[in-house]
Amino acid sequence: MSTATATDTTVPKEKTKKTSELKEVLKHLIRNRAAVAGLVIIGFFLIVAVFAPFIATHSPTATSLVTRLQRPSAEHLLGTDELGRDLFSRMVFGSRISLNIGLISTLIGVVFGVPIGAVSGYYGGKLDIITQRFIDIMIAFPGILLAIVVVTVLGVGVQNVMIATGIASVPVYARLVRGSVLAVKEQSYVAAARAAGLGDFSIIFKHILPNCLAPIIVQSTFQIATSILWAAGLGFLGLGAQAPTPEWGAILSNGRAYIRTAHHLTTYPGLAILFMVLGFNLVGDGLRDALDPKTR
Amino acid sequence: MRTTHTRGLMTVVAIGLTVLFLFLMGCPSETAEETEVRDTLTIAIGAEPESLDPVNMTSAPAATVGEHVIERLIYMEEDGSLVPMLAESWSANDDSTVWTFNIRQGVQFHDGEPLNAEAVAVNLRRFVDPEVGAAYAFLLGSVQEITAVSEYELELRLAQPFAPILSHLSHSFIGIVSPAQLEGLGPNDAIEIPVGTGPYVMDAWNRGESITMSVNADYYGNTPQIENLVFNFIPEASARIVALETGEADAIMAVPPQDASRLDSDPNIDVVYQTSVRTIYISFNNVREPFTDRRVRLAMNHAIDKQAIVDGLFGGNAFVADAPVVDAVFGHVSVGPYEYNPDLARELLAEAGFEDGLDITIHHPTGRYPLDATVAEAVQDMLADVGVNATLETREWSSYLSFTAQPPELAEYDTFLLGWGTVTLDSDYGLFALLHTQQWNPNGNNRGFYSNERVDELLSAARVETDPSAREVMYAEAIELIWDDAPWIFLYNEGQINAVRSNVGGLIHHPLENLSAWDAFFID
Numbered sequence: 001m002s003t004a005t006a007t008d009t010t011v012p013k014e015k016t017k018k019t020s021e022l023k024e025v026l027k028h029l030i031r032n033r034a035a036v037a038g039l040v041i042i043g044f045f046l047i048v049a050v051f052a053p054f055i056a057t058h059s060p061t062a063t064s065l066v067t068r069l070q071r072p073s074a075e076h077l078l079g080t081d082e083l084g085r086d087l088f089s090r091m092v093f094g095s096r097i098s099l100n101i102g103l104i105s106t107l108i109g110v111v112f113g114v115p116i117g118a119v120s121g122y123y124g125g126k127l128d129i130i131t132q133r134f135i136d137i138m139i140a141f142p143g144i145l146l147a148i149v150v151v152t153v154l155g156v157g158v159q160n161v162m163i164a165t166g167i168a169s170v171p172v173y174a175r176l177v178r179g180s181v182l183a184v185k186e187q188s189y190v191a192a193a194r195a196a197g198l199g200d201f202s203i204i205f206k207h208i209l210p211n212c213l214a215p216i217i218v219q220s221t222f223q224i225a226t227s228i229l230w231a232a233g234l235g236f237l238g239l240g241a242q243a244p245t246p247e248w249g250a251i252l253s254n255g256r257a258y259i260r261t262a263h264h265l266t267t268y269p270g271l272a273i274l275f276m277v278l279g280f281n282l283v284g285d286g287l288r289d290a291l292d293p294k295t296r
Numbered sequence: 297m298r299t300t301h302t303r304g305l306m307t308v309v310a311i312g313l314t315v316l317f318l319f320l321m322g323c324p325s326e327t328a329e330e331t332e333v334r335d336t337l338t339i340a341i342g343a344e345p346e347s348l349d350p351v352n353m354t355s356a357p358a359a360t361v362g363e364h365v366i367e368r369l370i371y372m373e374e375d376g377s378l379v380p381m382l383a384e385s386w387s388a389n390d391d392s393t394v395w396t397f398n399i400r401q402g403v404q405f406h407d408g409e410p411l412n413a414e415a416v417a418v419n420l421r422r423f424v425d426p427e428v429g430a431a432y433a434f435l436l437g438s439v440q441e442i443t444a445v446s447e448y449e450l451e452l453r454l455a456q457p458f459a460p461i462l463s464h465l466s467h468s469f470i471g472i473v474s475p476a477q478l479e480g481l482g483p484n485d486a487i488e489i490p491v492g493t494g495p496y497v498m499d500a501w502n503r504g505e506s507i508t509m510s511v512n513a514d515y516y517g518n519t520p521q522i523e524n525l526v527f528n529f530i531p532e533a534s535a536r537i538v539a540l541e542t543g544e545a546d547a548i549m550a551v552p553p554q555d556a557s558r559l560d561s562d563p564n565i566d567v568v569y570q571t572s573v574r575t576i577y578i579s580f581n582n583v584r585e586p587f588t589d590r591r592v593r594l595a596m597n598h599a600i601d602k603q604a605i606v607d608g609l610f611g612g613n614a615f616v617a618d619a620p621v622v623d624a625v626f627g628h629v630s631v632g633p634y635e636y637n638p639d640l641a642r643e644l645l646a647e648a649g650f651e652d653g654l655d656i657t658i659h660h661p662t663g664r665y666p667l668d669a670t671v672a673e674a675v676q677d678m679l680a681d682v683g684v685n686a687t688l689e690t691r692e693w694s695s696y697l698s699f700t701a702q703p704p705e706l707a708e709y710d711t712f713l714l715g716w717g718t719v720t721l722d723s724d725y726g727l728f729a730l731l732h733t734q735q736w737n738p739n740g741n742n743r744g745f746y747s748n749e750r751v752d753e754l755l756s757a758a759r760v761e762t763d764p765s766a767r768e769v770m771y772a773e774a775i776e777l778i779w780d781d782a783p784w785i786f787l788y789n790e791g792q793i794n795a796v797r798s799n800v801g802g803l804i805h806h807p808l809e810n811l812s813a814w815d816a817f818f819i820d
Contacts, residue, residue, distance in 0.1 A: 065604045
C-alpha cells in the first residue's frame with residue numbers, strides 16, 4: 001500500500017502490478033505517433049542542451065562588428081546577429097536556458113502548489129475557503145501577467161524569470177491537486193489508513209498524493225511548455241535574460257529590428273521556441289491519454 | 297451536362313474580365329483624383345510629445361511638433377546662425393546686462409490676439425516663474441526682470457552678462473502662446489493645444505495616435521503650400537518604415553541604420569542623412585570606487601573601439617567623438633579620440649591594481665537612442681576583452697532618468713549611457729550643464745559627479761564673458777582638461793537618418809533633430 005503509484009482508479013498491491021502499469025502506460029505512449037514525435041523533439045533538444053559546448057561552433061557571446069548580420073553560411077550555419085555573434089552557437093546554448101527555465105519553474109510550481117492544494121483539499125472547511133480565494137485571486141491574472149508583475153518586483157534576469165514563472169504556475173497545481181484530493185480522500189483505503197491510526201501528514205503524502213500523480217505528471221508536461229513560452233515572452237519584452245545571455249525570446253526580440261534585412265534572426269529562434277513547446281505539448285497529450293484508463 | 301459546364305466557365309471568365317476591365321478603368325482616374333486633392337502631409341515620428349505647453353516640453357519630438365504652431369523670439373538656422381523670428385532686431389547695453397528686443401509688428405496669434413511686447417513678457421515671466429517650475433527655466437536663469445517698455449519693445453535685465461542668452465532664446469521650448477490662453481491659468485495648469493503664431497494651427501491631439509494641424513492663412517511669413525499637416529506617432533521603427541513604403545506617411549524620422557540602404561534603393565523614397573548635435577557617452581560615477589582612479593577611466597576609454605561601433609553598427613552614419621560636444625558647437629576644439637589600444641588598457645588596469653579584472657555595471661536605456669542597447673552590448677564585449685566584466689542593466693526611459701538623477705550619496709550606479717544634444721550650439725549648454733560641480737545631481741545634469749576646480753572656473757567665466765574669442769580660449773582649455781580627466785567613456789556623435797517619399801520636397805531636416813514642414817510641397 002505504501003508504494004502505490006498508479007492512477008486513482010486502481011489500488012495497486014504488489015510490485016508486479018506496478019511495473020505492468022508502467023509498461024501499459026509506455027505501450028500506449030509509444031503507440032501514439034504524435035507523442036513519439038514529441039519525445040523525439042524533446043530528446044533532440046536535451047542532447048543539444050547537454051552537449052552544447054561540443055555542438056556550438058563559436059562562442060555564443062563573442063562579438064565581431066565586421067561580420068554582423070551575415071546570412072547563413074558554412075562558417076556561420078545560421079548566420080550572425082546584430083553584433084556579429086554566431087546565431088547557431090547562441091541558439092545551441094539558448095536551448096539550455098529554455099529547458100532550465102521550463103524544468104525549474106515547473107518544479108517550483110509543483111513544490112509549492114501541490115502541498116497547498118493537498119492540504120486545502122484534505123482539511124476543507126475554512127482553511128480551504130481562504131486558500132482557494134487566494135488561489136482565485138492568482139488565477140484571475142493571466143499567467144504571463146502574473147509573471148511580469150513578479151519580475152517587476154524581483155528584477156530582471158534568468159533566475160527571477162524561473163521564480164516568476166514558477167509562482168505563476170503555483171495556482172494551477174493548487175487547484176488541480178485540490179480537486180484530485182477531494183476525490184481520493186473519500187476512497188476506502190484512506191478511511192482504512194485513518195482507522196489504522198496514521199497521522200494526517202502520512203495519509204496525505206503516502207496515501208493520497210501518490211494517487212494524484214497522473215494529473216500532476218500530465219500538467220507538468222504542459223506546464224514546462226507554458227513556462228518556456230512565458231520565459232520567451234518575458235525575454236522578448238526585455239524582462240528576461242539580460243545581454244549577452246543567448247535566451248531565445250531575447251534573440252527573437254533583438255532580431256525584430258532586422259526582420260526586413262536579416263530575417264534569420266527571428267525565423268530560427270521562433271522555430272526553436274515553436275518546436276520545443278510543441279514537443280512538450282505532444283508528449284503531454286500522449287501522457288494524458290496513456291494515463292487515463294478510460295481512453296486506453 | 298457538358299454545355300452547362302462550358303456555359304458556367306464562360307460566365308466566370310466574362311465576370312472576371314469585366315472586373316479586371318473595371319479595375320483597370322478605375323485605376324488611373326483614382327490616382328489622378330488623389331494627386332489633385334493632395335493637401336495633407338503626414339510625418340511619422342517615433343515618440344509622442346509629452347506636452348506642447350512651453351513650460352512642460354522636454355524632448356526633441358515635442359520641439360519638432362511644437363515649432364509648427366508656436367514660435368520664439370529668435371530662430372536658429374541649420375548653419376547655426378541666429379535670425380529674427382518674433383523679434384525683428386535686438387541690441388544690448390555696453391556690459392550686456394540689458395537686452396532690448398523689437399517685437400515684430402502686425403503679427404496675430406491664431407485666436408486673433410495681437411502679438412506685442414506685453415504678450416511676450418507674460419510668456420517669459422511664466423517660463424521663469426518658480427511656482428510654475430518649467431523644466432527648462434534654467435535657459436533664462438540669468439534673467440532678473442522682464443518688462444514691456446513700449447508696445448513693441450521688450451527689455452530683459454540680467455543679473456550679470458550671460459553670453460549665450462540669444463541662442464538660449466532660440467531654444468524651441470521658449471515658445472510664445474496667446475496671452476488670452478494664459479489668462480486665469482494657475483501655476484500648475486497646463487495648456488493642451490497651444491495657440492501660437494506659427495505657420496500651422498493645431499486642430500486636434502488624438503492621444504497615442506496623432507496631432508493634426510491646418511495652415512495658418514494669416515501667417516506673417518510665407519504661407520505654407522500644404523493645407524494640412526499630420527504627425528503620427530509610430531514607436532516601432534519597422535512599422536514606421538512600412539508606413540512610408542505604403543505611402544501612409546510622407547516622411548519618417550529616425551530610420552534605423554540597417555534599413556537605410558534598403559530604403560535608399562527604393563525609387564519612391566529618398567533617404568536623408570543629416571548631422572546631429574547629440575553626443576553619446578557612458579559616464580562614470582566619478583565619486584565611486586574604482587572610478588575615482590583616473591587610470592581606470594583612461595583604460596576603459598582605450599578599451600573601446602569607437603571606429604568599429606561607428607562603422608559596424610551605424611554604417612558610418614555617426615562620428616567618433618573627439619570632444620564632449622559636437623564640432624558644430626561654439627567653443628568646440630578637437631582633442632580626441634582616445635586611441636583604441638586594448639594592451640594599453642590592460643596595462644593601465646594592472647597599474648591601478650586590477651590585473652585580475654574588474655566587475656562593473658553599465659546602465660543603459662533601450663530604444664531612446666538609435667541602437668543604444670546594441671552599443672551597450674558591443675561595449676560590454678570590448679571591455680571583457682581587457683578584463684572588465686560588465687553587467688548590463690536597462691530600464692524604461694522615465695525611470696532610467698530618475699534613477700540616474702540621484703544625489704551622490706544615493707547614486708547606485710557605476711556607469712550609465714546617455715546622450716546630450718547641445719541644441720543652443722553653444723558650449724555653455726553642453727559643458728556647464730553636464731560637467732560643472734554646481735550641476736551635480738539633484739541640482740542639474742552632472743549625473744556622473746565630475747568635478748575639476750579649474751574647469752568650474754573656466755565654465756563659469758565663459759558664461760559671463762562677452763567677447764567670443766575670449767570665450768573660445770576658455771572653452772578650449774576646459775575641453776582639454778575634461779578630456780584629460782576622462783569622466784566619461786567618450787563614444788560617438790549621432791547622425792540623423794530621415795526618409796521622405798520622392799514626391800515631397802522642401803522639408804527642413806534640421807541638425808537640432810527637428811523636421812520642419814512649413815516650406816514643404818508635393819512634386820507632381
